[in-house]
Amino acid sequence: MMPSQVVALLKRCQLGRRAVIAFPLVWLLLFFLLPFALVLKISLSQGAVAIPPYGPLLEYADQTLHVFLNLGNYLFLLSDSLYIAAYWGSVKTAFIATVACLLLGYPMAYAMARAPARWQLILLLLVMLPSWTSFLIRVYAWMGILSNSGLINNLLIGLGLIDTPLRMMNTQFAVVIGIVYAYLPFMVLPLYAHLTRLDNSLLEAASDLGSRKINTFIKVTLPLSMGGIIAGSMLVFIPAVGEFVIPELLGGPDTLMIGKVLWEEFFLNRDWPVASALAMVMLLMLLIPIVWFHRYQSRELEE
Amino acid sequence: MSTVRRRPHFSTVMLIVGLLFLYLPMAVLVVYSFNSSRLVTVWAGFSTQWYSALFQDQQILSAVWTSLKIAFFAASMAVCLGTVAAFVMTRFGQFRGKTALSSMVTAPLVMPEVITGLSLLLLFVQMAQLTGWPADRGEGTIWIAHTTFCSAYVAVVVAARLRELDSSIEEAAMDLGSPPLKTFFFVTLPIIAPALAAGWLLAFTLSLDDLVIASFVSGPGANTLPMVVFSSVRMGVSPKINALATLIILTVSLATFLAWYMMRRNERRQITQRQEDAA
Numbered sequence: 001m002m003p004s005q006v007v008a009l010l011k012r013c014q015l016g017r018r019a020v021i022a023f024p025l026v027w028l029l030l031f032f033l034l035p036f037a038l039v040l041k042i043s044l045s046q047g048a049v050a051i052p053p054y055g056p057l058l059e060y061a062d063q064t065l066h067v068f069l070n071l072g073n074y075l076f077l078l079s080d081s082l083y084i085a086a087y088w089g090s091v092k093t094a095f096i097a098t099v100a101c102l103l104l105g106y107p108m109a110y111a112m113a114r115a116p117a118r119w120q121l122i123l124l125l126l127v128m129l130p131s132w133t134s135f136l137i138r139v140y141a142w143m144g145i146l147s148n149s150g151l152i153n154n155l156l157i158g159l160g161l162i163d164t165p166l167r168m169m170n171t172q173f174a175v176v177i178g179i180v181y182a183y184l185p186f187m188v189l190p191l192y193a194h195l196t197r198l199d200n201s202l203l204e205a206a207s208d209l210g211s212r213k214i215n216t217f218i219k220v221t222l223p224l225s226m227g228g229i230i231a232g233s234m235l236v237f238i239p240a241v242g243e244f245v246i247p248e249l250l251g252g253p254d255t256l257m258i259g260k261v262l263w264e265e266f267f268l269n270r271d272w273p274v275a276s277a278l279a280m281v282m283l284l285m286l287l288i289p290i291v292w293f294h295r296y297q298s299r300e301l302e303e
Numbered sequence: 304m305s306t307v308r309r310r311p312h313f314s315t316v317m318l319i320v321g322l323l324f325l326y327l328p329m330a331v332l333v334v335y336s337f338n339s340s341r342l343v344t345v346w347a348g349f350s351t352q353w354y355s356a357l358f359q360d361q362q363i364l365s366a367v368w369t370s371l372k373i374a375f376f377a378a379s380m381a382v383c384l385g386t387v388a389a390f391v392m393t394r395f396g397q398f399r400g401k402t403a404l405s406s407m408v409t410a411p412l413v414m415p416e417v418i419t420g421l422s423l424l425l426l427f428v429q430m431a432q433l434t435g436w437p438a439d440r441g442e443g444t445i446w447i448a449h450t451t452f453c454s455a456y457v458a459v460v461v462a463a464r465l466r467e468l469d470s471s472i473e474e475a476a477m478d479l480g481s482p483p484l485k486t487f488f489f490v491t492l493p494i495i496a497p498a499l500a501a502g503w504l505l506a507f508t509l510s511l512d513d514l515v516i517a518s519f520v521s522g523p524g525a526n527t528l529p530m531v532v533f534s535s536v537r538m539g540v541s542p543k544i545n546a547l548a549t550l551i552i553l554t555v556s557l558a559t560f561l562a563w564y565m566m567r568r569n570e571r572r573q574i575t576q577r578q579e580d581a582a
Contacts, residue, residue, distance in 0.1 A: 016484065017483075020395075021395065023387050024384050024388035024391065024454070025400055027451070028404070029407070031423065031426070031448075031450075032451055033403075033407060034426060035419075035425060035426040036422050039421060052428045052432075104320075104321055104324070107313060107314040107316075107317030108314070108318045108321040108322075111315045111318035112318065114312075114314070123318070125559055125563055126322060130325050130329065133551050133552050134511075134529070135512050136512070136533060137332070138329070140544065140548070141328035141331060143539075143540055144332075144540045145331060147540075149342075154345075181325070184321065185325075235413060242418060244417055245533070249537065259415060259417045263417060266519075267518075275421060279417065279418045279422070283418060289413075290413060290414075293413055294406055297409040298405045298406075
């Protein structure tokens with residue numbers, strides 16, 4: 001091969017390589033990153049009775065460029081206690097649900113990882129299967145179970161344990177149950193992945209050296225599965241903070257969550273700038289958990 | 304384990320409790336879909352009337368068709384995009400924009416849906432103002448939105464497989480003079496095909512299931528199945544939705560069983576292959 005041909009081939013490879021990198025990069029820049037810049041922009045604009053319902057940020061008039069940066073939407077969020085309560089309610093509910101998920105999911109993943117090899121795939125499919133059916137329908141199932149004339153209340157009244165139905169629907173309890181139910185598979189999966197990779201010889205060494213089972217668990221198993229705990233918790237906590245369907249269907253007027261408030265600002269009040277400001281603040285709040293999750297995930301991706 | 308356990312391990316008990324927790328509510332849905340009473344919580348005898356009512360509901364049927372169409376095309380595009388992203392992440396070494404790409408690949412996994420939905424809608428509105436496209440929102444905009452978030456899941460599934468895969472096979476092909484593109488299509492792709500299939504199925508179910516993002520980016524014309532179901536269940540429980548739920552659970556269970564059966568068969572074939580090779 002002539003040297004010039006080699007150079008041409010190298011160039012073509014370089015070009016091809018760039019094109020391959022550009023395909024996902026450009027798509028994601030356009031449809032993932034750019035939209036966030038627009039949310040920021042519209043959160044700084046003024047609401048207007050127009051289509052689309054917001055005012056311009058830049059205006060060219062009288063031969064000068066006017067820039068309207070309006071922090072009013074953010075100040076408005078601070079001034080109304082409803083929004084602060086909604087942020088707090090979301091974080092609190094998501095946190096309780098994440099802890100509950102972890103407490104149930106960890107032993108499940110542990111038992112799966114310790115099960116005989118031929119059982120592991122079946123158990124994994126059994127845990128994941130519900131998440132492949134409909135999310136909406138799984139939340140809906142709890143409406144029939146928790147309501148005042150629902151299954152649990154009918155059962156308890158039928159057994160004579162209570163006279164008046166327990167109020168479970170439209171409470172924070174119902175929202176937590178809904179989140180745990182919907183997100184449990186996403187907690188179990190990364191935990192299981194980490195626990196199966198655990199080297200059994202380490203546990204045997206610990207037990208040979210006289211360590212008690214509980215001690216081995218705390219000193220060996222738990223630290224080695226920390227990556228799974230973080231990944232699983234973030235996979236539950238972050239989406240749960242912005243959850244809309246669960247508080248809408250199972251929560252009541254007193255269970256304020258920010259995803260629902262944002263939805264209402266957008267669809268009912270048609271206040272796009274305030275909805276955008278709500279989204280920006282939520283994103284800012286979740287930035288630390290998202291970066292944390294990303295660090296673990298990218299380590300997994302690139303190894 | 305050499306010790307004989309008299310009582311089951313705590314974690315085994317929790318696994319059983321967890322599985323019951325996951326499956327009992329779905330079992331309730333299935334049982335009450337055969338209830339003849341309109342009241343979902345009072346049993347009044349066996350009936351299949353809600354299934355016939357479901358199949359006469361034109362709104363639900365056309366929404367099923369819309370959702371299947373969007374999910375098919377979104378999953379297919381997401382597999383292309385996600386596979387390329389995974390390949391670039393695992394095989395290309397360092398390049399400019401790698402951190403940006405890896406952040407944008409993993410972030411949609413946890414991004415709250417209301418934020419993704421709102422941000423994409425604002426993009427489509429802005430684009431329509433500047434370029435005239437998309438003139439009206441509907442199936443096309445939902446397809447773009449679903450492709451974007453589904454490709455993240457595909458990328459994670461495919462990258463996991465690529466990491467396991469011994470890259471020396473690909474290097475050998477290239478040392479023997481196969482160009483990179485040919486190596487990818489004739490060496491890498493056949494080996495990672497099961498991961499692509501798994502990624503496609505995952506993307507398909509995610510797209511079928513999405514309510515929030517579709518509600519934001521859809522226009523007045525397009526109604527997906529979750530949107531129709533949501534507007535119905537928000538009014539309260541409805542036996543027709545129970546019938547629909549039962550059919551969804553049945554379909555997913557059958558597909559999962561089939562996948563399990565095929566995986567087991569492949570595994571056995573590999574084991575016998577290995578035994579024959581050894582003999």
